[in-house]
Amino acid sequence: MKNRTTAIFTVVALAVVIALPIVGLVLRPSSAFGGADSAGQAAIIQINPNYKPWFNNVWMQSTRTxxxxxxxxxxxxxxxxxxxxxxxxxxxxxxxxxxxxxxxxxxxxxxxxxxxxxxxxxxxxxxxxxxxxxxxxxxxxxxxxxxxxxxxxxxxxxxxxxxxxxxxxxxxxxxxxxxxxxxxxxxxxx
Amino acid sequence: MSLLVPHLHPLLGEGGYDLSRLVKENRNSLLLLGSAGGFCFVLSSLKIPSVSGSCSHPTGVGLGAILFRPWVMTVIGTIVLGFQALLLAHGGITTLGANAMSMAIVGSFSAWALYRILKRVGAPMWLAVFVAAAISDLLTYCVTATQLAWAFPDPISGFLGSWTKFMAIFAVTQIPLAISEGLLTVVVVTYLVKYSRSELERLGALRMQKEAA
Structure with a gap:
């Protein structure tokens, strides 16, 4: 690729990468944007209400950390x-x-x-x-x-x-x- | 799910052997290894909001799998997952085997295979890299959904019922992120081809590109 093509492609690609999450945020203003993994965890509990994780992380307690x-x-x-x-x-x-x-x-x-x-x-x-x-x-x-x-x-x-x-x-x-x-x-x- | 851990050992051994030989043969490939590992580290730390209303993160294994052999990326991907499980309480230690299966093994092998096939067919490099990185990212989360459905089949609708449920959560969220990952991988590969051509050629990576040209 030539210098110019590379530069244009980089700018366009980065613009798309930045725009995609913004589109998500604009289209779904009321969503909480929690993690897909916690949504998965909720689905597990919905399928099997008795499920408990059988091993918890040893030291990590707060989300801030x-x-x-x-x-x-x-x-x-x-x-x-x-x-x-x-x-x-x-x-x-x-x-x-x-x-x-x-x-x-x-x-x-x-x-x-x-x-x-x-x-x-x-x-x-x-x-x-x-x-x-x-x-x-x-x-x-x-x-x-x-x-x-x-x-x-x-x-x-x-x-x-x-x-x-x-x-x-x-x-x-x-x-x-x-x-x-x-x-x-x-x-x-x- | 932790039953999947033993399956990892031969691949990790193979990858570790590959890795040490790579660095012994040429010290400069350590730099490219750093690019691939750093890319994987950055991308898997970015939890990006998606159109589905929840957040997820890309995997970043595509780059390394394309540049090196997929075994090498299996090791790096497992290191990233271990880091997240131990220090970030993200992923978990007991599920490390399942996560490594979906991200480090399925992700890197599918990226490598897709890149090879597309180059063989005669696709331009940017397209091959984009498709390989994006599809492998998406496949990683499809495998995660399948594993979860396998572990937690719905009491009424069975495996398929919970599979559609988990696919709706993981795979749909991942679609825009897979596109982002594909684009970012193409950008990095373009700059690597431009500035470190000598290393890539010595490594034999992107060899297919010369044949096609």
Whole structure:
């Protein structure tokens, strides 16, 4: 795919992904938006009124803790996913810079990304507590925590690993220039 | 349902072996493994409201199953489920076997098979990735509904009665989420193909794409 096509596709795809839940929220204003798993649990009790879960989780008692833990999961996942993506993008950039195809990246970009990350991390939960148009279900609180954490970690780690990858790309190019044929053989063997 | 746990062991063993060989052969595949694992982690933490009026979350196993072999994703998916069961009290420890069956095994194997079949037929990569990720996500929840109906057959209408009930709860909620997951997977795959082509080629992933081109 060409650069332009990729960019347009990304924007359209993200717009659809954001629009789908909003359509759900607008079409069903009176729904509670609880979890499908708790609806499943209700159905089990309806089918078999005597059913009791025969094992309960050892330590988790409050829903609030589990909401924060969902945020933690989003944070971990966003950090891992975007650090690898940042590394790949940065390495490509480093290679291009070494080949004099692109101007060097400014150090200001790194600071900007990290700042955006930290800002997202603080702004989104604050917005949620300020705006909250109706008491949302625990599931929606989970979504806010996980999404804000994932976006914030995404920005921050993308920036950190972009520059790491760029260094790697530059170093790679220097090595290949020095002893290209030897390096290729070594790579082929290993 | 916990009876399903023993069935997991051979697949987990196979996946663990695959995983260690993958990393030993090429350290750089650890990065792609991180992308797949991180994607799975993020997506399964997002409980998204659906048109049916309740919330559910995508699985995110499609990406890893397409990039690596499905056994590898069985291990990663089980790790994600274990994390949720132990730390988030979501899913549960006694049902880990059943959940791993639906998400980590059926999800990743169906994604892998669908991607292979569609590429063989000559579909473009974005379409193959989209269909594989979306359908595997939907199938995961169909399997969950079937497992629940199997465990809790309706006293009057039997297995089929409760199956339709559970399908209405899980599968219908999942339809828009499956579309979202398909789109997000295509976006990530597009960027990976663009920026880490060397790793993907060395891994032999997306090999079918070159044959078709």
């Amino acid at each position: 589990s909401e924060y833990m969902f945020g933690f999961q989003g944070l971990l996942g966003g950090a891992i996913l975007f650090s690898t993506l940042g590394f790949f993008v940065g390495r490509t950039r480093g290679r291009a810079e070494a080949a004099n195809e692109q101007a060097p990246a400014s150090a200001g970009a790194k600071a900007a990304y990290v700042l955006i990350g930290i800002a997202t991390f603080t702004v989104i939960p604050v917005l949620y507590f300020v705006v909250g148009y109706k008491p949302p279900s625990s599931e929606i609180i989970c979504l806010f925590f996980a999404l804000s954490a994932a976006i914030a970690a995404g920005f921050t780690f993308f920036a950190l690993f972009f520059f790491r990858g760029r260094r790697k790309g530059l170093k790679e190019a220097v090595q290949t220039c020095a002893v290209p044929s030897m390096l290729r053989t070594v790579e082929g063997v290993s």
